[in-house]
Amino acid sequence: MSYHVPRAEGEIDPTFNGRAAGGYPLWEVFIRAKRGLNHVHAGSVHAPDAETAVLAARDVYTRRSEGVSIWVVPSAQIHASDPDEADAFFDSDKPYRHPTFYQIPEEVGHM
Amino acid sequence: MSIVSPTTPGTGATTLTTTPPLTSPAPPVSSPEERFQSLIRAGEKIEPRDWMPDAYRNTMIRQIAQHAHSEVIGQQPEGNWITRAPTLVRKAILIAKVQDEAGHGLYLYSAAETLGVSRQELTELLHAGRQKYSSIFNYPTLTWADIGCIGWLVDGAAITNQVMLSRTSYGPYARAMVKICKEESFHQRQGYEIMLALVKGTEAQRAMAQDALNRWWWPSLVMFGPPDTDSPHTPESVAWGIKLETNDELRQRFIDTTVPQADHLGLTIPDPRLRWNDERGHYDFGPIDWDDFWRVIKGDGPCNRERMAHKLAAWNEGAWVREAAQAHAAKRAAPAATTTTTTTTAGDQR
Numbered sequence: 143m144s145y146h147v148p149r150a151e152g153e154i155d156p157t158f159n160g161r162a163a164g165g166y167p168l169w170e171v172f173i174r175a176k177r178g179l180n181h182v183h184a185g186s187v188h189a190p191d192a193e194t195a196v197l198a199a200r201d202v203y204t205r206r207s208e209g210v211s212i213w214v215v216p217s218a219q220i221h222a223s224d225p226d227e228a229d230a231f232f233d234s235d236k237p238y239r240h241p242t243f244y245q246i247p248e249e250v251g252h253m
Numbered sequence: 254m255s256i257v258s259p260t261t262p263g264t265g266a267t268t269l270t271t272t273p274p275l276t277s278p279a280p281p282v283s284s285p286e287e288r289f290q291s292l293i294r295a296g297e298k299i300e301p302r303d304w305m306p307d308a309y310r311n312t313m314i315r316q317i318a319q320h321a322h323s324e325v326i327g328q329q330p331e332g333n334w335i336t337r338a339p340t341l342v343r344k345a346i347l348i349a350k351v352q353d354e355a356g357h358g359l360y361l362y363s364a365a366e367t368l369g370v371s372r373q374e375l376t377e378l379l380h381a382g383r384q385k386y387s388s389i390f391n392y393p394t395l396t397w398a399d400i401g402c403i404g405w406l407v408d409g410a411a412i413t414n415q416v417m418l419s420r421t422s423y424g425p426y427a428r429a430m431v432k433i434c435k436e437e438s439f440h441q442r443q444g445y446e447i448m449l450a451l452v453k454g455t456e457a458q459r460a461m462a463q464d465a466l467n468r469w470w471w472p473s474l475v476m477f478g479p480p481d482t483d484s485p486h487t488p489e490s491v492a493w494g495i496k497l498e499t500n501d502e503l504r505q506r507f508i509d510t511t512v513p514q515a516d517h518l519g520l521t522i523p524d525p526r527l528r529w530n531d532e533r534g535h536y537d538f539g540p541i542d543w544d545d546f547w548r549v550i551k552g553d554g555p556c557n558r559e560r561m562a563h564k565l566a567a568w569n570e571g572a573w574v575r576e577a578a579q580a581h582a583a584k585r586a587a588p589a590a591t592t593t594t595t596t597t598t599a600g601d602q603r
Contacts, residue, residue: 165373166579168366186363188372190582202359205352206436225302226285 168217169195171202173209181213189214293494298424301367309493312486313423314368315384316495318375321361322386325379326560328354330394331403339397343447347400350440357433364425380565388546389476391554398451398458398465404444406466406473406511412437413507414477422494445514452518459519466515467523474538475546477504483543508536 166188172181184203189195195214203209223231237243246253283291285304292299299305328351335351338344362372378384389407394400412434419430451462478500481487490496508527515522526539548554 165371165575185360186366187359190578191585194578194582201352202356205349205356222302225300226304 166190169199169214170217170220171195171199172213172215173199173203174211175208176210181211184208186217187214293422293492296494298427299422300424308489309495310368312490312493312495313426314365314370317361317365317368317426318370318378319385319387321358321365321375322379322384323390324354324358324361326386326390326564329560329563330390330392330556331400333394334397334400337397338400346443350404350443353436353440357429357436360429360432361426364423364429367425376568380561380568382552382561385550386560387476388549388554389472390560391549391556392468392472393555395468396461396465398448398461399469401444401447401451401462402465402469404440404442405448405514406444406469407476408437408440408444409511410473410476410507412441413503413510417496417498417503420497448518448520452520462518463520466520470523471541474504474508474541475543477501477507479543480541505535508538512536 167190168186168188169192170186171184173184174181184199187195187198187202189198192214196212199212199214200209204212286306289299289303289305289309292303299309331347331354332351335344335347338347362375365375366372375384379386394403415430415434415437419427419434421427421430448462448466451458478484481499481501484500487496487499491499512522512527524539526537528537529535530537549557552558
């Protein structure tokens, strides 16, 4: 559910301090929906260890048969590219890498 | 295959929208703020590691956190009826629904954490009364028909809001909403089905259904928040793509959808001024008692104290479980850092 909750007396905003999650460590959850498909990122859970993280991931992300296999990975182990550098980092100007760049005469048929 | 095209370069590319143009436009040299605004204007999502204005981050944290708190506290009014559900099937359904609410809370805490706060911190703020949850959960569930009305009306109102939020500008929040909306649909339908069963029952059961509707109708309308004329944050939220429709627009949509459903049940909505307005193409409705709403927000609703006391008791009584789990993890990690039986080798499964 979601609701508009007007600001009330005594309410404060949490301070954004960029610090790591308190309590249990955070795990990223990857789920294989069915055989033949990749594990896909589904979300995250807090858990004290990997075994508990798998159980929590099952309860949180597969209540409706969404998966046949679960991976959990410590979130701290994920290394990512820099979103601010995305334009320079990713190639986006080589249309000749795509098959549609090449014109094949119609009489040649499907290729 | 040769990479040299004998044909005019780029002509093939233009026929498929998925193929990028030969030369992408020169990356505009712009400030982070301009980039942020242009993403919003283009209807693109803002993602966790993107630059965003502090006010956007704080608004998002506050909104997602109170949404999460609402899901968690929302387990209580319904949990109240698990032991007294009229049949085993109804009981199993209610347990599944309450478990969903816990899950929704967790999706949302996860989304909030991508903004740099911790779930622990948000939980502490809720416990200290420094963050709020939706006032709707400060009303009691007196009869089984209340469980029907919560699914039908409260979850129905929530869906109206959440369908809009599934297009909100912050990616993790929008994705959580998509998943939640799918699950809420079961909640609403099971609630309406409870109401259907009651109105087909005895006179006393019909009266119970009507009584629950009488008590839940107005609080459900209040869930959409104050009228637009009295909602200072709406313009900013709209500009940032957080809110795509206003409180009054969403409230009107909910009323228009729900009135025919009440008619089908043969129940009367407790608003003597409710009538179809042909000119507007909407139902007109009577004034909402905002004073009562503010009283409940400020802590004086029928169940505010009970809800928080129960939440704190559950947290404190569960402390030993959390500590034991942590101790167990530490013990198993200590002796040997070798692989445990549960650690799968991801590489083998790719």
